Amino acid sequence: MxxxxxxxxxxxxxxxxxxxxxxxxxxxxxxxxxxxxxxxxVIHTYKDTGLVNDVFTSQKLESLGQGTMAIxxxxxxxxxxxxxxxxxxxxxxxxxxxxxxxxxxxxxxxSVLKQELELKGMIFHTSSDAEIVSYVVIQExxxxxxxxxxxNKAMDKLKGGFCMLLMSPKKIIAVRDEQGFHPLCxxxxxxxxxxxxxxxxxxxxxxxxxxxxxxxxxxxxxSKEGITSIRDHCxxxxxxxCVFEYVYTARPDSIISGCSVHAARKxxxxxxxxxxxVEADVVVGVPDSGLDAALGYAEASGIPYGIGLLKNKYIGxxxxxxxxxxxxxKVRIKLNPVKxxxxxxxxxxxxxxxxxxxxxxxxxxxxxxxxxTEVHLRSSAPPFVNPCYYGTDIDSKENLIACLHTEDEIxxxxxxxxxxxxxxxxVTKIGASGHCTGYCTACFDxxxxxxxxxxxxxxxxxxxxESEK
Ligand code: AMP
Numbered sequence: 001m002x003x004x005x006x007x008x009x010x011x012x013x014x015x016x017x018x019x020x021x022x023x024x025x026x027x028x029x030x031x032x033x034x035x036x037x038x039x040x041x042v043i044h045t046y047k048d049t050g051l052v053n054d055v056f057t058s059q060k061l062e063s064l065g066q067g068t069m070a071i072x073x074x075x076x077x078x079x080x081x082x083x084x085x086x087x088x089x090x091x092x093x094x095x096x097x098x099x100x101x102x103x104x105x106x107x108x109x110x111s112v113l114k115q116e117l118e119l120k121g122m123i124f125h126t127s128s129d130a131e132i133v134s135y136v137v138i139q140e141x142x143x144x145x146x147x148x149x150x151x152n153k154a155m156d157k158l159k160g161g162f163c164m165l166l167m168s169p170k171k172i173i174a175v176r177d178e179q180g181f182h183p184l185c186x187x188x189x190x191x192x193x194x195x196x197x198x199x200x201x202x203x204x205x206x207x208x209x210x211x212x213x214x215x216x217x218x219x220x221x222x223s224k225e226g227i228t229s230i231r232d233h234c235x236x237x238x239x240x241x242c243v244f245e246y247v248y249t250a251r252p253d254s255i256i257s258g259c260s261v262h263a264a265r266k267x268x269x270x271x272x273x274x275x276x277x278v279e280a281d282v283v284v285g286v287p288d289s290g291l292d293a294a295l296g297y298a299e300a301s302g303i304p305y306g307i308g309l310l311k312n313k314y315i316g317x318x319x320x321x322x323x324x325x326x327x328x329x330k331v332r333i334k335l336n337p338v339k340x341x342x343x344x345x346x347x348x349x350x351x352x353x354x355x356x357x358x359x360x361x362x363x364x365x366x367x368x369x370x371x372x373t374e375v376h377l378r379s380s381a382p383p384f385v386n387p388c389y390y391g392t393d394i395d396s397k398e399n400l401i402a403c404l405h406t407e408d409e410i411x412x413x414x415x416x417x418x419x420x421x422x423x424x425x426x427v428t429k430i431g432a433s434g435h436c437t438g439y440c441t442a443c444f445d446x447x448x449x450x451x452x453x454x455x456x457x458x459x460x461x462x463x464x465x466e467s468e469k
Pocket of ligand 1: 360
């Protein structure tokens with residue numbers, strides 16, 4: 001999921017700025033999108049399922065009007081949270097005004113918070129975390145002098161990997177969770193408008209100059225008076241940036257925690273070239289997220305890099321398609337081999353990750369049909385063996401090929417001559433040129449930086465049964 005916000009002193013066409021920002025963040029979610037514009041305290045919102053380009057026609061953008069600030073969201077539906085009803089920003093009216101909320105990531109204690117709120121009589125209309133956040137913040141607001149104080153207090157209750165933008169009648173509040181699972185940064189445009197975004201590539205898209213990342217746990221308050229940083233939740237816990245942001249989620253032209261995503265992927269490719277080295281004629285990357293690692297692999301191994309697969313640019317990420325049949329069809333129409341590159345060649349095929357194994361099996365077949373004599377598959381991520389609780393939709397264990405089979409079995413299933421993964425100890429080194437001090441690698445090694453939702457639910461149920469005794 002991705003968030004984008006903009007705030008200035010003059011009324012401008014903020015909706016179209018958010019549109020461009022969301023367009024740059026489209027890779028972070030294609031399920032739904034939305035924009036909320038703040039015009040003198042009145043919030044106008046439009047949101048729907050679909051891509052940014054389809055949902056927002058120029059008439060729709062115009063109908064949102066001008067304003068001094070706006071926030072927007074692209075949603076990547078995780079299990080059970082798909083559909084129009086969960087599109088964000090979520091706008092709520094409370095006794096002290098309106099509030100629009102856009103979130104990225106997941107709460108690990110969402111279901112317990114929801115149950116507690118339901119027991120107090122709250123009624124939920126969505127299955128999104130944004131609604132839980134809204135109740136928690138608004139309850140705190142009743143006893144706080146300002147919305148930022150309410151958000152600061154709410155942070156004590158919200159656990160997990162999440163970033164949020166909250167827009168009140170006069171402010172935008174940007175929040176990054178205590179361990180900094182997901183990226184969030186801000187910058188400034190020449191006209192003085194501040195821009196906040198999940199990734200720096202979205203700042204570039206509206207001509208904003210990057211200022212810095214929010215620190216894990218930081219709350220930044222943007223208003224007419226300027227910017228205030230609330231740091232009560234900073235440096236309380238070890239940093240745990242999702243390493244998969246570097247491997248797959250983020251765009252290569254973004255810079256996260258001071259490290260270029262492109263450079264991190266190239267580094268992953270270089271490390272990968274030292275695992276099970278092979279003699280080969282060409283290194284081919286799976287577009288788009290395998291290309292940078294393939295380049296790094298080629299440079300480090302000395303095997304020439306070739307464009308061996310062409311991607312139809314007008315199709316979304318295959319993983320997001322629901323149902324296995326749709327998924328396979330999409331792979332077929334998405335990629336085509338470049339015969340010239342692979343015919344009669346021993347190919348090293350680099351992909352960013354192997355999840356279910358469906359995509360790479362299909363690609364291997366394409367390459368063989370195009371004349372590749374050998375195919376050696378290399379994954380620039382370690383094997384996926386655990387679910388993610390922080391906002392990445394990793395399939396359940398029974399669909400994760402690495403949970404079901406050994407490396408040799410997988411090689412046979414996907415039809416390659418050899419298979420190798422990036423070593424676990426190397427994945428945390430790929431962002432080393434930046435300033436991140438710790439990563440979440442739970443999907444690879446099961447080391448969850450927080451309590452898991454199951455642990456939290458068990459504790460809650462034990463507490464309930466204790467109080468009933
Ligand atoms: P498969 O092995 O067929 O399940 O697909 C692996 C491909 O899906 C990789 O090449 C990635 O580019 C992509 N992918 C990996 N993880 C995710 C995710 N959480 N969401 C969307 N796409 C993903």
